Amino acid sequence: MDQARRIALLIDTATTWGQGLIEGIANYARDNARNWLFSIEPRGKYDRMMLAPTWRGHGVIARITHADLAEQLMSLRFPAVNVSWYSLAEGVIPRCTCDERAAARLAAEYFLGKGYRQFAYCGSTLRPNYHDRFGDEFRQTIAAEGYPCPAFQPEPKEFAALDSEEQLQQLSRWLSDLPHPTAVLAFDDVQGRQVTEACAQAGLLAPQDIAVLGGEHDELSSRISSPPLSGIDQNPLEVGFCAAEMLDDMLSGRDLVEFNRMIPPRRIVTRHSTDKVAMQDDLLAMAVRYIRDHAGENFRIEDLLAEVPISRRAMEIGFRKHLGRTPREEIRRARIERAVCLLCDTDWPVTRIAAACGFDRPELLTRAFRKELKTTPSDFRKRGARPA
Template sequence: MKNVIVLIETSTGWGSGMVRGIGTYLDECGEPWNVFLEPRGKFEPLRIPKGWNGDGVIARVNNEELAQDILDAGIPCVNVSWYDFGPGVIARCTLDEEESGRLAARYYLEKKYTNFAYCGSHWRPTFYDDLFGRAYAQYLQSAGFECHIHTASGMSPEQPWIEQIRLLGEWLLTLPKPCAILAIDTQTSRQLIEAAKYVGLGVPDAVAVLAGEYDELASGITRPKLSMLDNAAQSVGYQAAHLLDRILHGEADGSEVVTISPTRVISEQSTDWTVLPDERLVAALRFLRDNFHRPIQVTDLAEHAGTSRRLLEQLFDRFLDVSPSKQIMMVRLDMAKQLLDRSVLPIADIAARCGFDSPEVMCRAFRREITMSPSEYRRSRRAQ
């Protein structure tokens, strides 16, 4: 039996999802690993416990001390963080941070924003190379838009909370409105929302806030609820375990790098704003977001928007270049993808939760739009 230690924070949705993914791999591959796992906080320094002597490590290698522990011990390790410690020696399995930044940019561009900003974190060390924020800004610049950057300089974790909020609030006031803001993590996103309240700015009508990581608990406790990038934690955990297993069997080494594509944005109230010139269209989109799981039709959208079906179709065609019926289907399909990626629910249950008339209808939509069945999609996500 292999002894493997998992050094990942368990206090966040990202960390707990990662652990679930590791467990799913062990269930499927039948490997008899003895896994050492302790509760960990997000900002807790991670180290290999003294006296532990095992065969492999899966860790969020986010500090030099932990990286040196691993290198000194000569233990095979898979790093699941965006920090690149021990390149060529410590293997990596992470979410594609640059594609994640581009995904966030596309999300906001589809909402017709023209003002954009990015907020880094004062919790990150000064040497951290923020490829995520850079990719977001570069994608927007390539589309012809400026991205205002807050590097968190002048802020530190040691500052009182209210002082951090005040500084962020002052920055928010300088931004052109309405502004679409991407934050590096949920902690920073929640601070931005509090800062907006502090200086009297509405969220999302003045500033929209999107978190660069997934944490269902953090979103649920935030008002308005926090939109987040679904960072495929279970897929990363699954593939990290697979990579470590290959290393332990001599089929890979520390030079291996596996990147997982981001899934999608989970929209909640903090980005519930589409910069469109017609409020009827905005009302229809909000109604769809809140009711896609019900058996709604295009006529329901039109009734909620206070217009005729024909006029609503014209508005969708003019400003969104899509029909209302296609939009309903795409919203349901996006939620189905999330559930396939993040849960073990049966296909029939997912179809019902997403508003499809039957599993067969959902299967036809998957094959038509992404050329694979729901089951094939689920397997492809785990195989990334």
Template sequence: MRTSNRPKHVGILVETDDSWGRNIVEAVCRFGRGRGWTVLITPRDPQGRLRLPTVWNGDGVIASLRSEASVRHVESLELPVVDVGNMVPKHDWLARVATDDAARGVMAFDHLRERGIEHFACYAPPIGRYSDIRSLSFKEAVEEGGFECAMYESTSEDAAGWLTNYSNVRQWLSTLPRPLGIFAADPYPARQLVEICALESVRIPDDVAVLSGDDDDLLCNVASPQISAVELASHRIGETAAQTLDRLMKGRRPAKRPVLIPPLRVRERHSTDILAMADHEVAEVLRYIRDNAGQGMTVSDLLREFPISRRRLEKRFRAVLNRSPAEEIRRVRMAHVGRLLLDSDIPIAQIAVEAGFATSASLSQAFRQHFGATPSEYRRRNDLKEN
């Protein structure tokens, strides 16, 4: 029998075989320590499934629900539940805190399009790690951008053993135009895609640029070439899920709508290090911007470096990227500031100097216009590892 004065017992049914799951668990446990929770992490039944034991006397559950069987299990507990995934339908009796798949799709498309890619595909074999929403969101972003997206069609062989089903993937790749940007649903299919391209002598990123829909410190970094990935706000998802569960255990009802957390950024690695555009002069200008925008360059600097008029440069940028040189400089500059905020402990005043801003206030104003948050809010909201 549960008593009100004992610590809350919380079960975490989240796989820890990737960075996303480990970050979720870490953030939940950090929040729980501050509340005096007793936490049971990833318990399994004799079949190896994530299941809470019948002897467990719990108060709430945070889970990544991947099947109807897992839904039935947590429902039978008759406890407050927060789902941190998006693989099963949302039920009224549970709360959900998950990645905003639409924002992920747009971010992935923008990253590939910024490299001049005009041919797109999505590789998301059914391996039980993600929902169709992830790939469909990327497809929708591509089509809204005015392009077509080739979708990998799964077969019975994929369901039986996708890791060895190279022949179907090779055949699919052979039918697609180059240069091609492929969104792989997560690091597992992304890694497989890189391996298949190596076997087929398909050059990455020159022929095929590969972008994973989620990041993993091991899989994305040990691949050859290393794989670019959408970095999710997994610590923030875990923290928000824990806060939500805390309210549910105090008697609040689950919200009908899920809480959707946008991804942080694309972590760029070699697999998308390409500027695949017919206008080679614009490509050279873009390389120059990416090498120098973090130091506070201007359009005037571009005109001094390249023998082209401002009007012609503007026209060609609009034709290739649908934005002006000034907008591209600002975008790259803000991305540079964002990386410094998340990847370092450098004070914001020093970041302002390194990024070419006169004062911290001018950086804060420009950053808020671009990201909708001040640098300090952005760092605090998105980098929960140090909190």
């Protein structure tokens, strides 16, 4: 084992994202026999973090969210890696984080795949002077499909001066003015939970009137939201692992392969806040619901037609018009979504997962994964869940 090195982790410990980052960093140190001693304190997501003036160590992994921390790390010249979406100290301190633009595109594809044609974006009201590339990419992706995407963008200082109830009322009025149903992407789960609360105050139903997706997945925020909040799994384990790998290279004097390393998001974690098929044709919606409810079964198109009173031709035309894919492609998509959940949430072997997702043989699951996700089930699992 190499000599002990002190590593400061300026990362929040209160969210699923922060906890996953820390776990990924610890996994890297363990898997590579690095004798790292971690300096870490309990912190909230919006705590203003700084290195203690008396701290003496070897390297830092930090969510650099304000200029003072960026300037402190640059002046101290510790090897450091930024794991935040903020691009402070860009070109000086390397960065490893979830690819925010890829996360936004994943959200857009998710809503479009559910049949939504009305969209909106709720940005963070807690990040003044922040360039929201995540929101920009979502709105641009939706616009490229030919749909408008209004955003909730109150004046930051005026909004911050309101108490929490006044803020909720302003958000409720904005939601009430949207056409229904609308798919709303929120910057994060803090904002997403505020949207579900504002829906309740405005007498709107989620997901029937407003489907709400959080830009990250936080277990606690999801569970205490009413209804439980869907979110984007930003792959914090892999981000932490890769950030630690970058820091290790710097500590060892090796050149970085990538100065800015963007890790793709892992999946959408679907909870009740988006659990709706948004299609005006009731029979097509019934067909999509049947497919998703029976994704674990090895059923055929004929079985679907026996349950839904629609002709095969009408169903083919309707699926292509509203979803942009055939019923067979929708079945494969639903099975892959189920397989993704089982790969993330269980330790089942791939053979068992394939059987539980309607695939006769594991090779068919692997083939479908390669076609849809450009990876294999085993590699997908390794990417976000290092072995214990």
